[in-house]
Amino acid sequence: xxxERTSLLTAEGVHLRRQAAGRDDAIDQCGRALLDLGxxxxxxxxxxxxxxxxxxxxxxxGVAIPHGTDQSxxxxxxxxxxxxxxxxxxDWGSGNTVKVCVGIAANGSEQVGILxxxxxxxxxxxxxxxxxxxxDTRTVLDLLQSIDEENNQ
Numbered sequence: 001x002x003x004e005r006t007s008l009l010t011a012e013g014v015h016l017r018r019q020a021a022g023r024d025d026a027i028d029q030c031g032r033a034l035l036d037l038g039x040x041x042x043x044x045x046x047x048x049x050x051x052x053x054x055x056x057x058x059x060x061x062g063v064a065i066p067h068g069t070d071q072s073x074x075x076x077x078x079x080x081x082x083x084x085x086x087x088x089x090x091d092w093g094s095g096n097t098v099k100v101c102v103g104i105a106a107n108g109s110e111q112v113g114i115l116x117x118x119x120x121x122x123x124x125x126x127x128x129x130x131x132x133x134x135x136d137t138r139t140v141l142d143l144l145q146s147i148d149e150e151n152n153q
Contacts, residue, residue: 007148008114013037013082014137023098026090027052030066030082030103039080039105040068047072048103058096061128062089065118067104067111076107081114081147083140085132099132102144117147 015033020026031045047068051057057064068075082103089097104114122128127143134140 008079009081009083009141009144009147010037011137011141013080014140015083016085016134016137016140018084018086019088020086020090023052023090023092024049026064026084026086026098026101027066029084030101033082033084034080034103034105037080037082039076039078041075041077044068044072044075044105047075056093056096058092058094058098059119059122061122061125062097062099062132063102063118063122063128064092064098064100065102065104065115067106073107076105079106079108079110079114081105081144083131083144085134085140087133114147117149118144121146 013033018029020029027048031048034040048066051067051069057066059065084101086099089099092098102118104111106114121143130139131143
């Protein structure tokens with residue numbers, strides 16, 4: 001039996017030049033993108049808001065990582081990422097502005113590796129800036145390919 005390697009982030013999961021009325025709208029857009037890809041069931045979207053209410057998903061460098069609670073893993077069909085870019089920025093509260101949301105659906109321990117790989121990308125301020133200002137899907141996929149590599153090891 002062979003293990004098929006799957007991409008966590010595909011071109012269909014990258015949405016550039018979006019606008020959001022606020023943090024809740026941005027989280028809704030991330031959740032709907034995950035739902036549209038068939039990665040989650042409806043119940044996951046409410047859990048994303050529940051997670052945000054208990055602990056902000058803002059991680060710095062203009063990036064937030066909306067995701068569900070541990071209990072919401074039952075709604076995850078497959079581990080998937082979506083990236084939504086908001087060039088005008090979204091007020092994330094506490095004086096934080098988000099320009100990129102990386103929505104995460106993970107049904108197991110993969111989330112730890114995903115967060116680690118994402119943090120590694122964001123620690124490079126040049127890469128973080130390129131992610132915030134990307135004008136094409138290929139740039140986003142190239143910047144975040146290390147997340148896939150981490151997941152497929």
